[in-house]
Amino acid sequence: MIETNLYFIRHAQSHRYLSKDNAEWPLSRLGREQAQELVDIVKPLALQRLVSSPYPRCRDTVGPLARAHWLTVEIDDELRERRISFGLLDNFAEVWRNSWDDFDFALPECESSREAQTRFVSAVNGVVQRYPGDRIGISTHGNVLGLFLNHIDPTFGRTETDALTNPDIIRVFADEDGFTWDRGFALPKLRDISSHPSQTPTVRD
DSSP, X not given: OOOEEEEEEEOOOBOEETXXXXXXXXXXXXXXXXXXXXXXXXXXXXXXXXXXXXXHHHHHHHHHHHHHTTOOEEEOGGGSOOOOOSSOXXXXXXXXXXXXXXXXXXXXXXXXXXXXXXXXXXXXXXXXXXXXXXXXXXXXXXXXXXXXXXXXXXXXXXXXXXXXXBSEEEEEEEETTEEXXXXXXXXXXXXXXXXXXXXXXXXXX
């Protein structure tokens, strides 16, 4: 039985711009510092592959790591964040809660939790099929990562997803029987550099 080690890297702190689409948000100054500090923190994992969402904040989170360890960052569009809305919402908390209470809920032309979960799980399966047995870092986002963990364990929901930090790293084993989440996994010093999403700065541009 071939076992593949997956390390899901939730991106470092981003900077929300009111004039830019969510897909274009870059890392904040703190986020860039966090990305640099990840180089030494992640080094013991001896990653063989890096696969990333196309969004700049994900690519730039693992960019320093890739350069330091001579790795190529493969872009996979299906690892992108769930489209919750177009632009920032005044009632985001309500929409966010509804999307967890009802996995088929979605605003017009946006993606439901179920659709995003199905897409993301399929994308991760594709990564495993391409690189069986490897140690792979997957740079992605909080909402789809929470939905993926919910796929593994249905008790993992909105509250647990809210507790994910920027950055965060989750280890999951994949084999022919499916996915196993290593809940005991922790990297020393990661918590020392992590921030909470509520601290993400927002500016008008």
